[in-house]
Amino acid sequence: MSSETKQILTTDGIPLEVSLKKAEKKNKIKAFLLVAPLLLFIIITYVFPIGDMLMRSVDDKMVTEMLPKTFKSMEKWDGQDLPPEEVFEAFYFDFQKLIEEEREGKLSTQLNYTKNGFKSIIKKLRRKSKSFEEGNYKEQIMSVHRRWADVEYWRAIKRRAPAYTYQKYLKGIDMYENEKGEIINVPEDRRVHRILWMRTLEIAFFVTVFCFLMAYPIAHLLATLPMKYSNLLMICVLLPFWTSLLVRTASWMILLQQQGIVNDFFVMIGLVSDDNRLEMMFNKTGSYVAMTQILLPFMVLPLYSVMKTISPSLMRAGKSLGGTPFVAFWKVYFPLTIPGIGAGCLLVFILAIGYYITPALVGGASGTLISNQIAFHMKSTLDWSFASAMGLMLLSGVLVIYWLYNKLVGIDNIKLG
Amino acid sequence: MKKISKLLLALSFLFSITTSAFAVTVASWGGAYTESQKLGYGDPTAKKLGIPINWVDYSGGLSEIKAQKEAGKITWDIMDVFAMDTINGCDEGLFVKFDFDKDFPAAPDGTPASKDFFTSMPSECAVGNILYSWNYAYNSDNVKGTPKTIKDFFNTKKFPGKRAIYKGALTNLEIALAADGIKPGKGGAKIYKALNTDKGVQRAMDKIKKLCTDPQGGCVFWSAGAQPPELLMSGEVVMATGWNGRFFNAAVGEGAPIVQVWDAQGLDYEYFVLVKGSPNEADAKKALAEMTSTEGLAGSAKYIAYAPWRKSSIAVMEKGEPWYKDGKTNMVPNMPTAPANTKNYFLVDPLYWADNGTELGEKWEAMKAGF
Numbered sequence: 001m002s003s004e005t006k007q008i009l010t011t012d013g014i015p016l017e018v019s020l021k022k023a024e025k026k027n028k029i030k031a032f033l034l035v036a037p038l039l040l041f042i043i044i045t046y047v048f049p050i051g052d053m054l055m056r057s058v059d060d061k062m063v064t065e066m067l068p069k070t071f072k073s074m075e076k077w078d079g080q081d082l083p084p085e086e087v088f089e090a091f092y093f094d095f096q097k098l099i100e101e102e103r104e105g106k107l108s109t110q111l112n113y114t115k116n117g118f119k120s121i122i123k124k125l126r127r128k129s130k131s132f133e134e135g136n137y138k139e140q141i142m143s144v145h146r147r148w149a150d151v152e153y154w155r156a157i158k159r160r161a162p163a164y165t166y167q168k169y170l171k172g173i174d175m176y177e178n179e180k181g182e183i184i185n186v187p188e189d190r191r192v193h194r195i196l197w198m199r200t201l202e203i204a205f206f207v208t209v210f211c212f213l214m215a216y217p218i219a220h221l222l223a224t225l226p227m228k229y230s231n232l233l234m235i236c237v238l239l240p241f242w243t244s245l246l247v248r249t250a251s252w253m254i255l256l257q258q259q260g261i262v263n264d265f266f267v268m269i270g271l272v273s274d275d276n277r278l279e280m281m282f283n284k285t286g287s288y289v290a291m292t293q294i295l296l297p298f299m300v301l302p303l304y305s306v307m308k309t310i311s312p313s314l315m316r317a318g319k320s321l322g323g324t325p326f327v328a329f330w331k332v333y334f335p336l337t338i339p340g341i342g343a344g345c346l347l348v349f350i351l352a353i354g355y356y357i358t359p360a361l362v363g364g365a366s367g368t369l370i371s372n373q374i375a376f377h378m379k380s381t382l383d384w385s386f387a388s389a390m391g392l393m394l395l396s397g398v399l400v401i402y403w404l405y406n407k408l409v410g411i412d413n414i415k416l417g
Numbered sequence: 418m419k420k421i422s423k424l425l426l427a428l429s430f431l432f433s434i435t436t437s438a439f440a441v442t443v444a445s446w447g448g449a450y451t452e453s454q455k456l457g458y459g460d461p462t463a464k465k466l467g468i469p470i471n472w473v474d475y476s477g478g479l480s481e482i483k484a485q486k487e488a489g490k491i492t493w494d495i496m497d498v499f500a501m502d503t504i505n506g507c508d509e510g511l512f513v514k515f516d517f518d519k520d521f522p523a524a525p526d527g528t529p530a531s532k533d534f535f536t537s538m539p540s541e542c543a544v545g546n547i548l549y550s551w552n553y554a555y556n557s558d559n560v561k562g563t564p565k566t567i568k569d570f571f572n573t574k575k576f577p578g579k580r581a582i583y584k585g586a587l588t589n590l591e592i593a594l595a596a597d598g599i600k601p602g603k604g605g606a607k608i609y610k611a612l613n614t615d616k617g618v619q620r621a622m623d624k625i626k627k628l629c630t631d632p633q634g635g636c637v638f639w640s641a642g643a644q645p646p647e648l649l650m651s652g653e654v655v656m657a658t659g660w661n662g663r664f665f666n667a668a669v670g671e672g673a674p675i676v677q678v679w680d681a682q683g684l685d686y687e688y689f690v691l692v693k694g695s696p697n698e699a700d701a702k703k704a705l706a707e708m709t710s711t712e713g714l715a716g717s718a719k720y721i722a723y724a725p726w727r728k729s730s731i732a733v734m735e736k737g738e739p740w741y742k743d744g745k746t747n748m749v750p751n752m753p754t755a756p757a758n759t760k761n762y763f764l765v766d767p768l769y770w771a772d773n774g775t776e777l778g779e780k781w782e783a784m785k786a787g788f
Contacts, residue, residue, distance in 0.1 A: 105508025116776035119504070120768050192782040199786070258579075259652040282637050360584075360640060365629070365785040367638070368584075373782075379478030381775055382505060 050395070057168050057389035063110050063160040066103065067094045071161040079158060079179040082151050088138040091157075092129070099126055113383050114167075115156035121145040155179045168389035173197070193373065193390075200369045201397075203287055203359065204352035210292040211299040211348045212341065218296075219303035219340075224312070241297040249358045252290040256280040256362075282364030290362050295351055299344040306340030342409050350398055370394060440469035441701045444481075445497035447474035449666065449721060454497070454708075457717030462707040468700045479506050482692060486511060494701035496690050500767030501774065503543035503688050512542035513691040513698070520544075520702065522710050524729035533711070533727045535754070536604075539767045543688040544709050545726030547717065550661040550753035551588040551683035551765070556649040557674045560656070567681035567761075570656055571596040571624065573634035578655030580628060581648045584638040586781035587770060588683045591763055592658070593624035595681035605683075605763020612769065618777065622784050629788055638785075649675055661753055665722035669746055679758040685765040686726070715740075724752040 008016040064071065069090035077083045098104040108122035121144065128144045142149040158179045159167065170176050170183060174191040177183050185191065218237065222230050240248060255261050263277045272278055280286060310333065318328030356371040370390065377387040443459070445451045451472055463470045473493070475481055479502050485491045498506065506512045515521070521530035521544060531537070534545050553570050557563075564576055570592070582589055594608050595601055597620060601608050611617030629636035637654050639645055645659030646667035661682075667673040689705055691698065707713060714725035715733040719742050725731065731749065734740045740748035749755055770777075 102510065105510065109505060109508050112772065113775070116773045119508075119772045123768075189783055190776065190779040192779040192786070195783065195786045257651060257653050364638060365636065365788045368782055368785070376778070379476075379480045380501075382479055382483060382509065383775075384480075384483075 050392075053388040053392055056385045057392060058164050058166060059385070060160060060165045060167075061163045063107070064163045066098060066107050066110075067091065067157070067160075070094050070157065074158050074161065077158070079151075079155050082138075082149065083154050085136070085138045087154070088141050092132070092137045092141065095125065095129065099129075109382070111157065111160065113381070113386065114160055115153060117147055118153070118156075121147045121153075168386045169393065171386060172390045172393050193370070196368060196370045196373055199366060200353055200371070203284070203291070203369065204349050204355075206288060207291045207295060207352045208299075208345050208349045210288060211295055212345060214292065215296055215299035215303055215344065216337075216341075219300050219307055222300070222304045223307035223310075237297055237300050240293070245294060245357065248294055249290055249361050252286070252293070253281060253362060256286060256289065257282075281362055282367075284363065284366050286362035286364065287359045287367065290358050291352060291355060294358060295348045298347045298351060302343040302347065303337065303340040306337055306343075310336050338409065342405065346402070346405060349401065353398065354394065439697070440471040441494045441697050441704050442471045442473055442492060442695075443495040443497065444473050444475045444493045446477065450662070450723075453717045453720035453723075456720055457715075458708040458713035461716060462704050462713065466700075466703055466707060468704050470704060478502065479509070479511065482506070482511055483509065486694070491692055491695050493692055494695040494697050495705055496692060497546060498543075498688055498690055500539045500543070500686050500688060500765070501771050503538075503540045503690055504767055504771045506690060507540040507542035511690075511693060513693050513702075514541040515544060515691075517544075521706050524711055524727065526729065528729065533729050535726055535728065536764070538688070539686075542690050544690075544705065546687045546689050546709065546714070547723035548684055548686055548726060548753055549723045550679070550758075551583075551592075551658060551685060552661050552664070552677055552679050552753070553592075553656055553658045554645070554649060554664040554668075554675050554677045555656045556652070557676050559649075559652055563676075564656065564678055565680065566678070567592055567596045570658075570678070571628050573628065573631050576655060577633045579635040579637055579653065581637045581639050581645055581654040581657035581659075582625070583658060584640045586777045587774075588658070588685075588765060589625055589781075590618065590621040590777070591683055591765070592681055593621040595761075595763070597621070597624050601681065601761060601763040605766065608763050609766050609769050612773075618780065622780065626784060626787075636788075646673065646675060649673075661751075662722045665751055669722075669741070669743075669751075679753075680761050682753060682758065682762045683765045684753055684759075684762055686767075687723075718748055718752070722748065722751045724754040 010016055010019050067090075070087060073087045073090040074083065077087055095104065095107075098107055104122060104126055108119045111118035111122070125141065125144050125148070129141075132140050147153050155178065159177070167176060171186075172193055174186045174193045175183055176186060218233075222233050222237070225233065253260075257263070258277045258279060258281070260281070262280065263272070266272045266278065267274050280289070314332050314336070315328050318332040319325065323331060354371050356369050356375065359367040359369050360372055361367070371394070374387050374390050374394070377383045377390070443454075445454060451474065455470075455472055459470050459472065462468070475496075477499065479498075482491070482493060482496060485493065496512075503512070507514070517531045517538070518529045523529050524533040535548065538545065553567075555564055555576075559578070560576060562575065564570065564572075569576060570580065590612055591601075591605065591608050594611055594617065599608055599611055602610075612621065625636075628634050637648060639648065639657070639659070642660050642663050645657035646663055648654045649657050650667070650673055661677060664675055664677050668675040668677070689709065691701055691705060695701060709726070711727050711729040711733060714727050715730035715737075717723070718725055718730070718734055719740055725734075731752070731754070735749055738747045738749065739745050741751075750757065752758070
């Protein structure tokens, strides 16, 4: 503002600009207060838990603090052969301190996450170490259990030295960083997480495809039928949606098992022989059928809401301009439904990727998905940091899909209704 | 960040404490099992000591109690847990360590508690509650002949048809080795000795793999205890491993043609633990001692076919036969600990599974993925 131009004043003598700013500020605060509850809600229920999860998955200070002397003396150890006496001595003194504080159990749990087999040998060490004599700790500790004389276990301890670690993420894809800093695969017969990730993606992908193939005609019918029929059809779509998930899963089991209703019917009409009944349950078929049915409404509804807005005259116009019904559909109708397809596919895929009750019940040997593994570590092993790491990997997987979708289709094109 | 999430957890638990004030809260598995606990020793104890006991259901594992503790708002006083959880929970400092003979009453004949219980506890925080069995059963309508041994369970030539087995590796590896010719030895020591080597684990997995990929056989994996009798009744499988109480319920309670086989059964335990820093720790300790007394433990066996931990409780049952609630079924022969049922058995080793559970779980899933 140059001094030559005369300032515009409001009636009470305050420069207009200042007064305007004041009013704007007031409005801004008002607006902020309006969204504040939602913002607070999102921060509390979303940002903090995810932040906490992230911290848990990388934070390994606990073990670092438990064995300070051991890790210090291990710095010089190259990890080739058994560590020298001073490491054993340092470990013995750290361990005695933990026993005093009654924390040796926690240590055993933590170390057992890194390498199975620590639980029992730490218990045994606690018992035996009471009668240890001074000096020559290496010999004494190694005599407690043969695993204490196995260099693999000492390498496992060394791997827990850093206060922050990404080992849990590596473990999620069946790899680990050894004491030399090399990232290597776990032995072949234990590479289960990759299988589970692939299986989860595969099931989610095919369920999405099946849902799309089935929902598209249904949604079209819903959108084009006269009101009195489409209402009935809509109820048919929504009714199962309101039924409990477990009830629907259980009914599929009754229908599809080998001694089930569908097989009984096939045998009755002579389609299959009695001792050659179809296997439709406790395998992938079971998962696909049950999950597709359960997730179908999530595809139908967005498709329907988009199709409802497409004027039938557009198809007629397409046909009158010389297109066959198929060309008119493909060039005119289909592109207009893409926002609905995008919304439906994203919804179904994201829901399917986190599913686990249904595949666990009907999926048989292939019914374990990555979310089962997360639940297992939450509930049974209490390895919450690993569960958090896998949860975040799943979340970032979803974000990648979201990003891909945005690149390919554009997120503004999504339409839920 | 951490503090705030703790605050949140605390907030969420605030809602659940209103019901538990002054009463001792016991978290258990629900269903017929909790019913047997409530009728068998819960209600009598509450009456005798004048301490109200409040039963809540949970689905196992330690995640809830760990969350309660992290939030600083513990609402459960006593929990009914697996052996592995007593070890893990004790190590985590979640449970109270017992001075066993001081905290628990002696048997009527004066035998101290530690001698009256069948075996020692897997951790200092545990007190035994019931013994149950992982045995197998078949539907006599669908099987020609009578399976008698664990080998018959794996014999698809003699007994063709699918088998239902537990979804995880737990106890499956043990029975596979028993069927493959390893004599369990005292309490299954020989089986666990074999399972402590990679070769032994591989041998067990191969046996399971052979059964599950056999066109004459095949496997259905069960996850909930209600499934095995259900799968047998629907004819989906010809034999199923499962928990003996469930088979007993189907056979005796509902009159289903289900026959149990006890060869190479896995005896497993259920425990009570006292939560450290719980709201009514002192009352809970008193109630726990009363519930796990000779009379208390015998009481629950009236309602379910799981064996009480105390030897003196079995004696009480023998005197009181027929002990089952229907007034005509003898309970002692249906106990997993009955002499006729323990000719060949193993004790499920909680420490082995606490040690190796994760790794074996991974191997097991990797194997299943190859079917």
